[in-house]
Amino acid sequence: MRTVIEEESISTKLEALKGKIKELESIIGQKQMKIDFQEKMIEFAEKEYSVDIKKNLVPNARIVLGRTIPIENQNVCYGILNTSKQSFHQKLNRHLRIQEEMGYLLPMVREVRDDHPKMSVRKIYRMIRPKTIGRDRFEAFCFEHGFQVIVSKNYRRTTNSLGVTRFPNLVTGLKISRPNQVWVSDITYFELAGKWCYLTFIIDIYARTIIGFTASRELCAEQTSLPALKMAIRFRKSSYHKVTGVIFHSDGGGQYHSKEFLKLTRMNYIKNSTAYDVYENPIAERVNGIMKNEYLHSLRCRFL
Known part of the structure; x- marks a missing residue:
């Protein structure tokens, strides 16, 4: 009797396992159908619209890999993207x-x-x-960004399409009553000995004084906004002992959003402000024009 009961118990378990296997096979089959369908859609997009979806997914794939997929499973994802881990991160960088x-x-x-x-x-x-x-x-x-049509004075608002964090405009309607209340900055270009260089100025609005500046061959923050801000901080700390609470107002270019630049403003408790239109940063624009057209052209500089 005991043998018969044990055989029935084993038989029942086997049937249950078979049912579970069949259920899992059905789920796997549906998942595979979904994967096959998505692969076909990707192939169709690449063929009909010349869009390399897998290649264009690299930046967003980093977010997905980092947030939702365990490290031990990420190598599988590199295979799906037809790339190696090294190649993936090279493309991402x-x-x-x-x-x-x-x-x-x-x-x-x-x-x-x-x-x-x-x-x-x-x-x-x-x-x-x-x-x-x-x-x-x-x-x-x-x-x-709308520069294919050549028009006079094409003032376009800088958008957030590049993924740059935009700061609010803290200057509009503000009454300027003291030094170190608002600093404004802008970057302009200038031809020097047949080559182009870039000029960065930081101006204290109340004092109408240039307190930081730099000239460079490249547009990166390390050669433009960052050294100019360091100069302004050194200059004003020596005069007023602190720059806490200063509003730093710019046109929102990428140089004013680099990690090192924002780190420096945070360390000195400087508030960042962004102009959403060229008319919202007129003093910096005017200083640029004066420096280029009234001083540098007449000096005929040959070296940076």
Whole structure:
């Protein structure tokens, strides 16, 4: 009797296992159908619209890999993307460098176009000479932001399409009553010995004084906004002992959103403010014009 009961118990368990296996096979089959369908859609997009979805997914894939997929399973994801871990992160780092430079370029392209309404995008490319993007990508970037139509004084509002954090405008309607209340800054370009360099100024609005400046061959924050801000902080700390609470107002270019720049403002309790239109940063724009047109041109400098 005991043997019969044991055989029935084993038989019942086997049947239950078979049912569970069949259920899992059904779930796996549905998942596989979904994967196959998505693969076909990706192939269709690549064929019909010339969109390399897997390649374009690299920046967003980093977020997905880091937040939702355990480290031990991430190698499988690299295989799905047809790439190695090393190649994936190389592409990602390159993408981040390109995005950073695009944040630098937009205000500069706008200024060049304002000064030279008839200058083509290709000539602007030769003038600025971006480091991380080629001519075609630069032209596509400019077209995307409305520079394909050459018009006089094309004042366009800088958008958040580059993933840059925008700060509120803290200056509008503010009564300026003391030094170290508001500093404004802007970056402009200047031709020197047949090559282009970039000038960064920081001005105390109340004192109408340039308290920080730098000249550089490149647009990166390390050569523009960062050294100029360090100079301004040193200068004003020696005069007023502190810069706590200063409002730093700029046009929102990428140089004013780099990690090192924002770290420096946080360390000194400086508040960041962004102009959403060129008319919201008139003093910095005017200083740029005076320095370029009334001083530097007449000096005929040959070296940086």
